[in-house]
Amino acid sequence: MTTFARRAERVQPSAIREFLALAGDPRITSFAGGYPDPTLFPIDELHKIYDDLLAKENASALQYTASEGLPELRSLVAARLTADGMPCTGDDVLITQGGQQGLDLTAKLFVDPGDVIVTERPTFLGALIAFNPCEPDYRSVRMDDEGMDTDALEEVLRGTDRVKLVYTVPDHQNPTGRTMSLARRQRLVELAEEHDVVVLEDTPYRELRYEGERLPTIKSLDPHGRVVHLGSFSKILAPGLRLGWALATPEVREKLALLKLAADTQNGTLNMRAVAAYLEGFDIEAHIEDMLPTYRHKRDLMLATMEEHFPPGITWTRARGGLFTWATFPPRLDVAAFQRDVLIPRSGVIVVPGAPFFADRPESHHARMSFSGVPDERLVAGVRSMGALLAEALA
Amino acid sequence: MTTFARRAERVQPSAIREFLALAGDPRITSFAGGYPDPTLFPIDELHKIYDDLLAKENASALQYTASEGLPELRSLVAARLTADGMPCTGDDVLITQGGQQGLDLTAKLFVDPGDVIVTERPTFLGALIAFNPCEPDYRSVRMDDEGMDTDALEEVLRGTDRVKLVYTVPDHQNPTGRTMSLARRQRLVELAEEHDVVVLEDTPYRELRYEGERLPTIKSLDPHGRVVHLGSFSKILAPGLRLGWALATPEVREKLALLKLAADTQNGTLNMRAVAAYLEGFDIEAHIEDMLPTYRHKRDLMLATMEEHFPPGITWTRARGGLFTWATFPPRLDVAAFQRDVLIPRSGVIVVPGAPFFADRPESHHARMSFSGVPDERLVAGVRSMGALLAEALA
Numbered sequence: 001m002t003t004f005a006r007r008a009e010r011v012q013p014s015a016i017r018e019f020l021a022l023a024g025d026p027r028i029t030s031f032a033g034g035y036p037d038p039t040l041f042p043i044d045e046l047h048k049i050y051d052d053l054l055a056k057e058n059a060s061a062l063q064y065t066a067s068e069g070l071p072e073l074r075s076l077v078a079a080r081l082t083a084d085g086m087p088c089t090g091d092d093v094l095i096t097q098g099g100q101q102g103l104d105l106t107a108k109l110f111v112d113p114g115d116v117i118v119t120e121r122p123t124f125l126g127a128l129i130a131f132n133p134c135e136p137d138y139r140s141v142r143m144d145d146e147g148m149d150t151d152a153l154e155e156v157l158r159g160t161d162r163v164k165l166v167y168t169v170p171d172h173q174n175p176t177g178r179t180m181s182l183a184r185r186q187r188l189v190e191l192a193e194e195h196d197v198v199v200l201e202d203t204p205y206r207e208l209r210y211e212g213e214r215l216p217t218i219k220s221l222d223p224h225g226r227v228v229h230l231g232s233f234s235k236i237l238a239p240g241l242r243l244g245w246a247l248a249t250p251e252v253r254e255k256l257a258l259l260k261l262a263a264d265t266q267n268g269t270l271n272m273r274a275v276a277a278y279l280e281g282f283d284i285e286a287h288i289e290d291m292l293p294t295y296r297h298k299r300d301l302m303l304a305t306m307e308e309h310f311p312p313g314i315t316w317t318r319a320r321g322g323l324f325t326w327a328t329f330p331p332r333l334d335v336a337a338f339q340r341d342v343l344i345p346r347s348g349v350i351v352v353p354g355a356p357f358f359a360d361r362p363e364s365h366h367a368r369m370s371f372s373g374v375p376d377e378r379l380v381a382g383v384r385s386m387g388a389l390l391a392e393a394l395a
Numbered sequence: 396m397t398t399f400a401r402r403a404e405r406v407q408p409s410a411i412r413e414f415l416a417l418a419g420d421p422r423i424t425s426f427a428g429g430y431p432d433p434t435l436f437p438i439d440e441l442h443k444i445y446d447d448l449l450a451k452e453n454a455s456a457l458q459y460t461a462s463e464g465l466p467e468l469r470s471l472v473a474a475r476l477t478a479d480g481m482p483c484t485g486d487d488v489l490i491t492q493g494g495q496q497g498l499d500l501t502a503k504l505f506v507d508p509g510d511v512i513v514t515e516r517p518t519f520l521g522a523l524i525a526f527n528p529c530e531p532d533y534r535s536v537r538m539d540d541e542g543m544d545t546d547a548l549e550e551v552l553r554g555t556d557r558v559k560l561v562y563t564v565p566d567h568q569n570p571t572g573r574t575m576s577l578a579r580r581q582r583l584v585e586l587a588e589e590h591d592v593v594v595l596e597d598t599p600y601r602e603l604r605y606e607g608e609r610l611p612t613i614k615s616l617d618p619h620g621r622v623v624h625l626g627s628f629s630k631i632l633a634p635g636l637r638l639g640w641a642l643a644t645p646e647v648r649e650k651l652a653l654l655k656l657a658a659d660t661q662n663g664t665l666n667m668r669a670v671a672a673y674l675e676g677f678d679i680e681a682h683i684e685d686m687l688p689t690y691r692h693k694r695d696l697m698l699a700t701m702e703e704h705f706p707p708g709i710t711w712t713r714a715r716g717g718l719f720t721w722a723t724f725p726p727r728l729d730v731a732a733f734q735r736d737v738l739i740p741r742s743g744v745i746v747v748p749g750a751p752f753f754a755d756r757p758e759s760h761h762a763r764m765s766f767s768g769v770p771d772e773r774l775v776a777g778v779r780s781m782g783a784l785l786a787e788a789l790a
Binding site: 008044054059061098101134234242255258 | 409495503663666
């Protein structure tokens with residue numbers, strides 16, 4: 001067989017992918033997925049919407065449409081972004097196949113092989129998967145409870161002129177749950193301008209905020225058009241519709257749209273019509289408000305149970321939103337090995353071992369744990385048995 | 396602003412994209428689109444299916460699923476491919492975001508910058524758009540009524556060892572409507588093996604067959620696993636669902652699935668569930684049979700009207716299926732200029748000027764004309780006034 005392209009070397013099975021297969025097993029208690037809680041999907045409203053849409057006179061809902069996305073949906077997304085401090089019109093918005101496609105398209109637009117992408121340390125694994133086919137080099141920048149350390153970022157930017165993109169999940173980050181402070185957001189925009197780089201702001205968890213104030217997006221602080229802003233309906237409506245958006249300068253948006261056309265022609269027309277109808281006919285802000293107590297409760301329950309049952313020497317983040325906490329174990333604990341040899345066989349619990357979330361210099365003594373999607377009793381039982389096994393392993 | 400990646404130079408607005416915008420104007424008679432006839436979509440059946448799917452207990456239809464595609468749908472597609480002479484199981488099938496994504500993923504898997512992709516002459520414009528970001532060189536191979544000339548292909552393959560992919564639409568090709576003969580299919584497979592290249596077989600129009608016998612797919616003639624076979628539900632169900640498939644060897648399928656995961660995580664779960672339910676609950680083969688007379692009639696009407704009203708010196712293909720005829724004008728007629736200066740302003744008719752369908756050495760005296768999607772009376776009136784304007788221009 002003929003050889004693969006060079007980029008294929010950078011395309012390898014990920015740890016998460018294997019766990020997601022396991023997660024379908026009913027004997028498994030999975031803290032591994034990043035799945036939203038399906039009981040929170042507005043399925044009755046969507047039922048009504050699809051029922052209306054699939055009437056004989058609406059055949060155009062099943063036809064091709066514009067590759068940038070359905071114009072009504074672009075306008076409705078623009079209105080929400082405008083309300084969130086990013087004044088724009090539908091023309092500025094590109095509809096994407098979930099947030100993931102925004103990552104893929106942006107990397108393709110800016111990153112040549114050997115160019116540097118800066119990420120948080122740790123960062124969203126799915127972003128690395130999206131970026132890898134562009135064959136970038138990576139530099140990861142340490143984080144603390146204020147998000148990416150912009151002093152450390154500045155060092156990286158001074159050390160090389162090959163940086164093209166700085167990738168960040170500023171709100172309730174995946175995997176750490178951390179939120180970048182306002183001062184850091186402002187500094188990031190200054191540094192991007194000073195060093196001529198693009199900031200890729202990825203905000204799938206922005207609206208799942210359980211406490212703390214709403215901070216301005218990085219895009220809203222950007223006078224220079226250096227920020228590509230991505231968002232998604234996956235966590236606020238439903239991931240199975242695969243709809244997200246990108247907001248960028250007209251020049252960048254146009255290029256992203258052409259790359260979108262090349263990649264898959266367009267998003268599904270029917271789903272775009274449905275989400276447009278949802279935004280027009282229902283109150284998505286109220287829907288989001290209604291979801292928050294459930295997730296807040298889950299977060300509180302998981303953190304309290306960890307507090308009670310995890311042995312000393314383990315720390316974890318307290319996310320103000322999103323779906324995740326990031327646990328850090330004593331460096332001698334290799335979480336992947338512990339999970340394989342002890343946690344799965346003896347408790348049926350899975351988490352995501354932290355190493356793949358590092359763009360470079362991986363550390364193996366962390367885990368991402370999701371508090372969504374597991375019923376309360378199982379959540380408590382799972383964390384408790386994990387705690388007992390950890391106590392044993394660390395004794 | 397920071398510079399774009401090198402591949403962005405190959406990402407430019409296409410002629411078709413501009414025409415598709417024009418096609419929305421009710422004063423325009425468009426022979427330009429490749430749109431299937433929306434009155435043929437099985438909207439009542441889909442209505443019932445979405446109605447069943449969006450019941451409270453089916454929230455998983457809105458959740459994430461496997462990046463390779465919904466297992467039921469993969470199996471159902473495999474059963475159809477098996478019936479079409481390509482024995483396989485669901486494991487061998489990757490669900491894609493329409494046929495277009497199969498083109499994108501396959502190019503990414505095999506093509507490094509400077510590698511050569513061989514195409515038919517002319518070829519599907521959307522494929523060039525998909526391939527371009529991989530920065531290939533192109534060699535186009537002449538066609539006749541038996542499809543790609545395999546002697547000419549052999550010359551190209553002997554002339555360079557940089558060929559990685561041979562791209563073909565063997566059934567009712569876009570833009571020419573031509574079908575590759577069995578002998579050429581067999582020869583293509585031999586040449587691929589001999590010269591160590593991959594054949595990318597793209598079959599969106601395969602099942603829209605109005606006359607002539609069903610020929611074996613190239614994949615079904617391939618003992619070496621050198622063929623990546625792509626198909627799509629866009630023309631046989633509805634394009635707005637954005638569902639297609641790729642069939643390849645396990646090694647290639649696995650890599651394509653990883654590239655799919657990187658690009659957009661997965662297809663829409665709800666739409667995959669719906670199409671699986673359609674394939675299980677309804678008879679898609681009967682649905683396709685039912686559509687054929689409409690398209691056959693449109694084709695016959697367009698060709699007869701061209702015969703009657705086009706002036707001498709113009710030839711066109713007689714497609715045995717698909718949606719297109721390819722018209723060839725005297726070399727002195729630049730179709731793009733004629734359309735801009737005469738055809739649109741004086742008749743409101745649009746076609747797709749042929750130049751962008753050539754991967755190299757473009758010719759400007761052809762047009763792709765689609766017979767689907769325009770009501771009979773407008774179709775006749777449009778072809779007639781186009782004929783009159785052509786007679787004037789060529790006089």
